Amino acid sequence: MLVIEAVSHAYGALQALQSVSLDVAAGEVVCLLGPSGCGKSTLLRIAAGLEPVQHGRVELAGQVVGEPRLSLPPELRRVGMVFQDFALFPHLTVTQNIAFGLSDLPRAERQAQAAHWVARIGLPDLADAFPHTLSGGQQQRVALARALAPSPRLVLMDEPFSGLDVTLRDRLRDATLSLLKDAGVATVLVTHDPDEAMRMADRIILMRAGRIEQAGAPLDLYNRPVSAFAAAFFGSVTLLDARAEGGEVVSDLGRFDAPVQSGPVTMIVRQEALHRAGEGGLRAMVTHARSLGREHLIGLTIGSTALTARWAEGRLPGVGERIPVVLDRQRVHLFAKEA
Numbered sequence: 001m002l003v004i005e006a007v008s009h010a011y012g013a014l015q016a017l018q019s020v021s022l023d024v025a026a027g028e029v030v031c032l033l034g035p036s037g038c039g040k041s042t043l044l045r046i047a048a049g050l051e052p053v054q055h056g057r058v059e060l061a062g063q064v065v066g067e068p069r070l071s072l073p074p075e076l077r078r079v080g081m082v083f084q085d086f087a088l089f090p091h092l093t094v095t096q097n098i099a100f101g102l103s104d105l106p107r108a109e110r111q112a113q114a115a116h117w118v119a120r121i122g123l124p125d126l127a128d129a130f131p132h133t134l135s136g137g138q139q140q141r142v143a144l145a146r147a148l149a150p151s152p153r154l155v156l157m158d159e160p161f162s163g164l165d166v167t168l169r170d171r172l173r174d175a176t177l178s179l180l181k182d183a184g185v186a187t188v189l190v191t192h193d194p195d196e197a198m199r200m201a202d203r204i205i206l207m208r209a210g211r212i213e214q215a216g217a218p219l220d221l222y223n224r225p226v227s228a229f230a231a232a233f234f235g236s237v238t239l240l241d242a243r244a245e246g247g248e249v250v251s252d253l254g255r256f257d258a259p260v261q262s263g264p265v266t267m268i269v270r271q272e273a274l275h276r277a278g279e280g281g282l283r284a285m286v287t288h289a290r291s292l293g294r295e296h297l298i299g300l301t302i303g304s305t306a307l308t309a310r311w312a313e314g315r316l317p318g319v320g321e322r323i324p325v326v327l328d329r330q331r332v333h334l335f336a337k338e339a
């Protein structure tokens with residue numbers, strides 16, 4: 001449905017995107033994930049037609065909608081948009097906001113469609129309310145209904161949950177996903193939150209400094225990161241400097257195949273890689289221990305290596321205690337150290 005091909009974009013001397021390509025199928029939810037400033041919003045704005053294409057091409061349903069010197073205006077792209085601040089029309093009611101994009105329909109049909117969406121998002125009692133009287137979560141639902149009501153080919157969402165509190169966010173993510181999937185629409189969602197991307201995406205595009213670092217199914221990125229950046233972006237990790245000699249790294253955690261024959265290596269150990277063992281295993285000394293309720297956060301030293309672990313089993317160990325731990329080697333990733 002959406003094809004972005006080799007798009008590059010500069011703001012003056014600043015190269016915000018460098019030859020980025022991606023495609024999104026109908027019914028697919030793709031998350032653009034990455035740290036602040038990596039170019040996510042710029043890419044979204046180019047897909048929407050809010051930013052002209054400087055280099056490369058944008059296609060929607062097989063039609064070129066953007067390339068240098070050609071730009072189909074946003075309102076002709078049949079693209080729905082949901083922004084972080086929701087951008088509802090303050091002088092229109094909930095129903096009128098949702099009906100806004102349905103002006104092509106006869107009046108009665110338009111009313112029926114808007115009423116359908118008001119019910120669909122569970123706000124029939126607020127049909128005649130104005131946006132400023134709604135909670136953030138209610139505004140988000142109206143913004144989504146307004147985007148979906150005209151049956152767009154593509155929905156673009158820029159950090160749509162970031163202004164909301166944590167419990168509400170979880171519920172709204174699930175509700176949003178089910179509305180998007182029911183509509184069968186191609187969706188691009190921008191977020192800097194890896195949990196949100198893992199939870200919502202069919203595919204994640206991880207971006208770094210204007211380029212795609214890695215793209216794939218959420219678990220692929222988590223299990224098979226291509227770089228220390230990608231590994232560290234998902235979840236909490238300990239980053240260790242190590243050295244490869246003869247194609248392997250010998251460390252306090254054991255021997256590992258190295259990504260290079262010799263030279264500096266970054267070793268990433270996920271917090272969930274370490275678990276308390278019954279007996280045997282590695283000998284660790286507890287340097288700090290704190291219960292987070294459903295799990296413990298434990299500081300350990302193994303030999304002279306300091307690590308942080310996170311596990312749920314057993315009682316909270318005491319500081320200074322020596323305990324046996326096991327290491328899940330699948331949760332350890334080694335990369336040649338970046339310059």
Ligand SMILES: Nc1ncnc2c1ncn2[C@@H]1O[C@H](COP(=O)(O)OP(=O)(O)OP(=O)(O)O)[C@@H](O)[C@H]1O
Nearest residue numbers: 011014016034035036037038039040041042043192
């Ligand atoms: N209109 C603009 N003029 C000049 N520079 C811009 C403009 N918009 C964005 N930039 C710069 O381009 C780079 C990419 O910005 P962009 O907003 O696309 O990143 P982002 O990943 O969406 O970041 P965030 O999560 O903080 O919104 C940043 O360095 C930003 O400062």
